[in-house]
Amino acid sequence: MPSQVEGSYAVAKSVALCRPEVISAYPISPQTHIVEALSDLVRTGELEPCEYLNVESEFAAMSAAIGASAAGARAYTATASQGLLYMAEALYNAEVAKKNKQ
Amino acid sequence: MFQVRIHGRGGQGVVTAAELLSLAAFAEGRHAQAFPTFGSERTGAPVTAFCRIHDREIRAREPIAEPDAVIVQDPTLLHQVDVFGGLGPDGYVLINTARSFEELSIGEFALGFHSERQLAVPATEIAREHLGRPLPNVPLLGAFAALTGVITLPSVVAAIRERFTGAVGEGNAAAAEAAYALALSALGEPTHA
Numbered sequence: 218m219p220s221q222v223e224g225s226y227a228v229a230k231s232v233a234l235c236r237p238e239v240i241s242a243y244p245i246s247p248q249t250h251i252v253e254a255l256s257d258l259v260r261t262g263e264l265e266p267c268e269y270l271n272v273e274s275e276f277a278a279m280s281a282a283i284g285a286s287a288a289g290a291r292a293y294t295a296t297a298s299q300g301l302l303y304m305a306e307a308l309y310n311a312e313v314a315k316k317n318k319q
Numbered sequence: 320m321f322q323v324r325i326h327g328r329g330g331q332g333v334v335t336a337a338e339l340l341s342l343a344a345f346a347e348g349r350h351a352q353a354f355p356t357f358g359s360e361r362t363g364a365p366v367t368a369f370c371r372i373h374d375r376e377i378r379a380r381e382p383i384a385e386p387d388a389v390i391v392q393d394p395t396l397l398h399q400v401d402v403f404g405g406l407g408p409d410g411y412v413l414i415n416t417a418r419s420f421e422e423l424s425i426g427e428f429a430l431g432f433h434s435e436r437q438l439a440v441p442a443t444e445i446a447r448e449h450l451g452r453p454l455p456n457v458p459l460l461g462a463f464a465a466l467t468g469v470i471t472l473p474s475v476v477a478a479i480r481e482r483f484t485g486a487v488g489e490g491n492a493a494a495a496e497a498a499y500a501l502a503l504s505a506l507g508e509p510t511h512a
Contacts, residue, residue: 298357
């Protein structure tokens with residue numbers, strides 16, 4: 218039976234199926250509904266175990282994901298537009314950290 | 320494919336209107352998509368949202384430049400934004416206003432369209448009465464069902480109840496039904512042409 222859901226909600230459900238253990242979030246349209254839906258899944262226990270972090274910026278969101286990943290957890294965050302720009306510095310950090318691991 | 324473009328202002332539920340319209344169409348077994356434009360978002364800023372309804376899978380993802388119907392949630396946009404841009408001579412025009420097309424200074428423009436495909440509905444007043452808040456989006460969907468027949472009133476009401484629960488859902492459903500009835504009677508005796 219097909220159903221119709223908002224694209225952001227479909228993304229959140231797909232992410233939840235990947236069983237992330239840490240999600241760091243900072244809101245920005247049009248991404249906000251993704252992390253909102255994920256926070257609901259964590260709150261209701263549907264996505265467990267998972268640590269949901271409200272951080273203070275996109276830079277912090279990616280940094281928290283890097284830190285969680287370095288400690289061995291599967292991490293997720295989402296952003297868009299200006300948020301991605303503010304996340305840019307941490308993106309390089311994440312990429313290099315991944316290479317160093319391999 | 321039937322393409323609808325909705326114009327309004329931030330805070331009037333433009334994005335929600337497009338989403339509800341797509342839910343209503345989907346409930347009738349059709350393919351539907353809805354999405355807004357993303358500008359600098361703030362209350363009162365002009366907002367545009369789109370809805371496509373089709374019997375087959377919809378592959379288009381771009382904004383709607385040539386709509387089959389235009390819904391204007393805020394008549395103050397009429398002379399600010401090109402709300403009728405790309406609308407063909409067979410297009411539908413639905414405007415939230417208690418005034419006539421002549422009073423809005425678009426009487427002459429309206430002559431280029433079928434008179435039975437134009438409708439003015441006081442959606443803000445209807446929302447105030449049934450919902451207690453001046454949100455014109457849902458009553459306009461009720462009027463849209465009456466004007467175009469593209470979706471039915473029961474589908475609109477089902478979409479409303481799917482999205483909103485409790486008193487908000489009931490108030491919105493009542494507002495849609497009231498606007499539908501008002502639109503049907505207005506279309507029965509055209510007051511503008």
